Amino acid sequence: MRRALLVLIALAAGLAAVTAMLAPRARTRLAVKPDETLVRGAIHVHTRISDGAGTPDDVARAAAKAGLDFVVLTDHGDGTRKPTPPRYVDGVLVIDAVEISTTGGHYVALGLEQAPYRLAGEPRDVIEDVTRLGGFGIAAHPDSPKAELSWREWQAPFNGIEWLNADSAWRDERRRALVRALIGYWLRGPEVIASLLDRPVTTLVRWDALTRRRMVVGLAGHDAHARMGPRGEWEPTAGSYSLRLPSYVATFRAFSLSVALGAPLSRRDPHADAAAVLGAVRAGRITTVIDAVAGPARLAFAASHVGGQTPMGGDVRPGVDVSLAASLEPPAPGAGLHLLKDGVVVARSTDGLIVFAHAALSAPAVYRVEGVWPGAPGVPPVPWVVGNPIRVGFTPPRASVPLLLPAQWAMPAPVDGWRIEQHPASVTTLTPTILTPTNTAWTMTWRLGTGAPAGQYAAMAVDVPPGFVRRADRLSFTIRSAAPMRVSVQIRIGSSGMRWQRSIYVSPSPTEQSIAVRELTPVGAEPGTPLDLARVDAILFVVDTVNTAPGSTGEVWVSEVRAAGSGN
Numbered sequence: 001m002r003r004a005l006l007v008l009i010a011l012a013a014g015l016a017a018v019t020a021m022l023a024p025r026a027r028t029r030l031a032v033k034p035d036e037t038l039v040r041g042a043i044h045v046h047t048r049i050s051d052g053a054g055t056p057d058d059v060a061r062a063a064a065k066a067g068l069d070f071v072v073l074t075d076h077g078d079g080t081r082k083p084t085p086p087r088y089v090d091g092v093l094v095i096d097a098v099e100i101s102t103t104g105g106h107y108v109a110l111g112l113e114q115a116p117y118r119l120a121g122e123p124r125d126v127i128e129d130v131t132r133l134g135g136f137g138i139a140a141h142p143d144s145p146k147a148e149l150s151w152r153e154w155q156a157p158f159n160g161i162e163w164l165n166a167d168s169a170w171r172d173e174r175r176r177a178l179v180r181a182l183i184g185y186w187l188r189g190p191e192v193i194a195s196l197l198d199r200p201v202t203t204l205v206r207w208d209a210l211t212r213r214r215m216v217v218g219l220a221g222h223d224a225h226a227r228m229g230p231r232g233e234w235e236p237t238a239g240s241y242s243l244r245l246p247s248y249v250a251t252f253r254a255f256s257l258s259v260a261l262g263a264p265l266s267r268r269d270p271h272a273d274a275a276a277v278l279g280a281v282r283a284g285r286i287t288t289v290i291d292a293v294a295g296p297a298r299l300a301f302a303a304s305h306v307g308g309q310t311p312m313g314g315d316v317r318p319g320v321d322v323s324l325a326a327s328l329e330p331p332a333p334g335a336g337l338h339l340l341k342d343g344v345v346v347a348r349s350t351d352g353l354i355v356f357a358h359a360a361l362s363a364p365a366v367y368r369v370e371g372v373w374p375g376a377p378g379v380p381p382v383p384w385v386v387g388n389p390i391r392v393g394f395t396p397p398r399a400s401v402p403l404l405l406p407a408q409w410a411m412p413a414p415v416d417g418w419r420i421e422q423h424p425a426s427v428t429t430l431t432p433t434i435l436t437p438t439n440t441a442w443t444m445t446w447r448l449g450t451g452a453p454a455g456q457y458a459a460m461a462v463d464v465p466p467g468f469v470r471r472a473d474r475l476s477f478t479i480r481s482a483a484p485m486r487v488s489v490q491i492r493i494g495s496s497g498m499r500w501q502r503s504i505y506v507s508p509s510p511t512e513q514s515i516a517v518r519e520l521t522p523v524g525a526e527p528g529t530p531l532d533l534a535r536v537d538a539i540l541f542v543v544d545t546v547n548t549a550p551g552s553t554g555e556v557w558v559s560e561v562r563a564a565g566s567g568n
């Protein structure tokens with residue numbers, strides 16, 4: 001009996017020793033003077049509302065345990081769920097947001113009001129909708145090994161980028177490293193999460209290239225689910241998860257986002273406090289700190305010039321001498337501070353201070369700062385602290401070049417002959433209103449088939465003579481709808497059934513809209529399939545389940561449809 005006990009104790013001791021051996025180095029605890037105007041938090045967190053393991057309150061309590069001031073919940077959705085108003089739980093400011101699936105990857109959208117229709121489809125359209133609804137969006141996990149989830153639409157005008165995503169980072173590790181991580185997790189969870197991070201070289205290069213064109217806010221997404229499982233398109237029924245790992249607390253302790261507010265939070269008015277936090281995030285006054293390496297740490301980065309100071313995230317106009325000053329606190333032996341100019345390190349310091357001059361006559365450049373920690377995990381090592389850029393000397397972009405020159409000619413589409421095309425479960429009617437002898441407005445009233453989205457659609461279509469759009473560079477029309485919605489404008493080559501489309505926003509105020517032929521994207525055809533304009537024989541206005549809920553009804557008015565061009 002006693003012998004068995006001894007064996008057991010020996011086994012337990014052995015196990016503990018192995019665990020300790022396999023666990024990563026404990027984080028270095030730094031001491032820094034408190035500053036009420038800086039708040040720490042997490043953005044990109046999933047709860048039970050989508051595929052996370054905990055309730056919003058569980059997440060808030062975990063954030064409180066990890067010492068965070070705010071947490072932004074970003075459950076998967078289409079923006080039609082009314083966001084829960086900001087509130088304080090256990091002293092943590094909880095802000096509701098949404099992660100939207102686009103055809104070009106996931107888009108984490110913050111600060112938008114409830115959407116009047118489903119936000120989905122092409123990235124450019126979702127970005128346009130999020131912006132119209134007052135929101136700010138972040139291209140999620142560009143490093144995801146799952147191609148269909150990673151962000152791919154680099155020309156689109158998204159507002160921010162995840163330079164790091166904790167849920168993607170572990171997926172490229174070898175199985176042995178993951179087993180080792182699993183054993184070490186019980187001793188040092190946050191350190192284990194950090195140990196699986198690397199420097200995401202491709203994404204950082206991409207970010208540095210993007211910010212030469214325009215400001216793009218960089219931050220690390222926790223993408224916390226508190227469960228580990230096969231990652232796919234999220235579905236309400238996903239249930240094959242087994243491991244409740246890593247916990248919200250461990251993820252929140254692995255790294256945090258430090259946001260410079262300029263003034264302390266009220267801690268009483270959650271609406272005002274949420275506006276302050278989101279405002280600072282939009283402005284780029286946000287720094288990622290890998291706390292499980294060492295923390296807390298505080299980065300300050302500003303540009304001084306005639307006329308004042310520009311903080312992190314800002315733009316300094318051309319033609320002024322600029323002094324860039326970066327400081328990293330607290331001082332820690334071995335820790336380094338790097339100043340990057342257009343992605344290349346141009347100054348290093350070991351005392352946590354850098355001052356760098358950018359002369360008025362120098363070429364425009366983007367500067368940002370990284371803190372480096374000796375022995376930081378990863379190959380190449382993950383940067384310990386990552387701030388946002390200051391853009392210096394760039395001329396503000398002129399009003400964007402118009403996609404289309406003024407039309408020189410227009411050819412009206414047939415006034416008569418419009419008809420309905422619809423899914424068998426949809427109920428659609430089409431009524432003409434004769435406005436003038438040459439102009440008839442068509443009113444489409446529709447009810448999409450109920451049930452799960454299964455290709456329900458309603459469309460009004462007209463046949464056009466061959467060659468109708470051959471010389472055109474656009475389709476123009478006047479359109480309005482009973483309620484805000486998106487309509488897919490399509491052209492079709494009847495013989496092949498191939499269609500090309502552009503989704504447009506339609507509202508109750510009638511607007512004249514033009515879609516450029518070269519902006520059309522193929523539907524039901526391979527991307528890049530050449531569009532033979534001479535063969536186009538139908539024009540369609542389509543309402544489908546991309547943006548419209550099954551079972552819903554509505555009305556669209558379309559008139560003055562024409563092909564037009566700016567050439568001869």
Ligand SMILES: [Zn+2]
Pocket residue numbers: 099106140141149
């Ligand atoms: Zn995602």
Ligand SMILES: [Zn+2]
Pocket residue numbers: 044046099223
């Ligand atoms: Zn996510």
